[in-house]
Amino acid sequence: MKIETVTVVGSGQMGSGIAQVCAVAGYETYVTDLSGAQLEKSEAGIRKRLARNVEKGRMTSQEIDGVWERLHFVQDARKAAGQSQLIIEAAIEKLDVKTEIFKMLDEAAPEEAILTSNTSSIPITTLAAATKRPPKVAGMHFMNPVPVMKLVELIAGLQTSQETLAAIREVAESVGKQVVVAQKDMPGFIVNRLLMPSINEAVWLLHEGIGSARDIDKGARLGLNHPMGPLTLADFIGLDTCLFILEVLYEGYGGDPRFRPCPLLKQMVGAGHLGRKVGRGFYEY
Ligand SMILES: NC(=O)c1ccc[n+]([C@@H]2O[C@H](COP(=O)([O-])OP(=O)(O)OC[C@H]3O[C@@H](n4cnc5c(N)ncnc54)[C@H](O)[C@@H]3O)[C@@H](O)[C@H]2O)c1
The missing domain is CATH 1.10.1040.10 (N-(1-d-carboxylethyl)-l-norvaline Dehydrogenase; domain 2)
Structure with a gap:
């Protein structure tokens, strides 16, 4: 399966940064949030950061135009997930909220899609248990601020497959990050x-x-x-x-x-x- 479309659930501090790096790297990217006001804030923040990249000569305005063609801000996470091969959940750090999101994503996303969480502290294995696809669930723990920090920590839940880990490693590297892998889903992971x-x-x-x-x-x-x-x-x-x-x-x-x-x-x-x-x-x- 080739990953071409990514949905980021939650457009806060982390979700916005993750969506930005995915769209810049060439992925068709959907960012979703329950709050429309938050989506507007997220878009404004990304605009500002990308404009700074142009000012500093790190990107051209044509490249920025391409980013805006690929980046979509939507409230309907179900619909976005339905079109994606990878979902990165970055909603608030609450177990019940994340569990509900994973249940919804499991229903909405294509069978072959990979579901990941940016959680800092919730066991990936617990989130995987809310789905019918534990081998396709993993952690993708980006660091703050996402566009600046070079690391993504990947976390293998109890049943995460090697194929899943290899696929998300490729995505993390393609957005310019280096990877470490927590081979076991234990509290705090590595970092x-x-x-x-x-x-x-x-x-x-x-x-x-x-x-x-x-x-x-x-x-x-x-x-x-x-x-x-x-x-x-x-x-x-x-x-x-x-x-x-x-x-x-x-x-x-x-x-x-x-x-x-x-x-x-x-x-x-x-x-x-x-x-x-x-x-x-x-x-x-
Ligand atoms: N802030 C950090 O330094 C940092 C670093 C690494 C990982 N994380 C993790 O990243 C995740 C997000 O953290 P953040 O700092 O961006 O939080 P944040 O509060 O800035 O953003 C969370 C967003 O999730 C949205 N949200 C809440 N419920 C939702 C739902 N059901 N569906 C869709 N969106 C929903 C909120 O409206 C909000 O915009 C957390 O799991 C956190 O542990 C944070």
């Missing part, structure tokens, strides 16, 4: 399993008064050559999201203390200091 304990440890350092936020971040930047310190990165991701993923890891690994969220992180979320998006987290913006 968040590395990242979240490191952010959590940085919060513990702050909580225990061992270093200031600036020094902890500086230690990681200059001592470990990380481009951004862990607390700055946590503010960027959102402290509520970090706490949520840590709780998934903690619970998913049976209360393993490696993943126990630091009380300071919980307190900051409780105080509403969620990071950049609200103007205050470990730093003020």
Whole structure:
């Protein structure tokens, strides 16, 4: 099966970026969302980013015209999925919402189509169980911001076939990304399993008064050559999201203390200091 048409379900931060890179790479692309206003916002955001690519000489205006011929914003996910060989779900991180979407996609999409999720924390195996095609269900975890970040983490659910993995690898590479594969569908996959304990440890350092936020971040930047310190990165991701993923890891690994969220992180979320998006987290913006 040749993948020519892709449907992206959910046109938020991640879905918009995924749709953009797919359309730029030459795929006929449908972006869907429950909210019409969100679809308009998504389109405006992509227009702005593509215009910047022209200004910087990375794309020509003719190439942009081609992108707009291939990129369609629609509310009816069923119809779009019915015409697609690959669906990438990027709706909100709620198990019941994603399960319903996978049931709907399983009914609407052609039998041979591959269904994937961009989830950060929900087991792919659980989403696959909502369908009659578990071998054709996998994770395609793009990083934020999608057009900039080079990695896509592929996740094999319990029953994902090698053919499915090979097909989505080809798509990920064709949109200019490099791939890592989580061969087992375990909480956090590879990237968040590395990242979240490191952010959590940085919060513990702050909580225990061992270093200031600036020094902890500086230690990681200059001592470990990380481009951004862990607390700055946590503010960027959102402290509520970090706490949520840590709780998934903690619970998913049976209360393993490696993943126990630091009380300071919980307190900051409780105080509403969620990071950049609200103007205050470990730093003020
Ligand atoms: N933001 C990140 O840094 C990041 C990174 C990697 C993965 N993810 C994952 O990507 C997914 C999307 O995250 P986001 O940050 O783009 O969220 P977001 O809130 O920006 O966007 C989610 C979109 O889903 C839409 N939506 C909700 N229910 C829907 C439904 N039933 N059908 C269609 N659309 C629906 C919402 O209207 C919204 O536009 C989540 O699973 C998240 O865990 C996020």
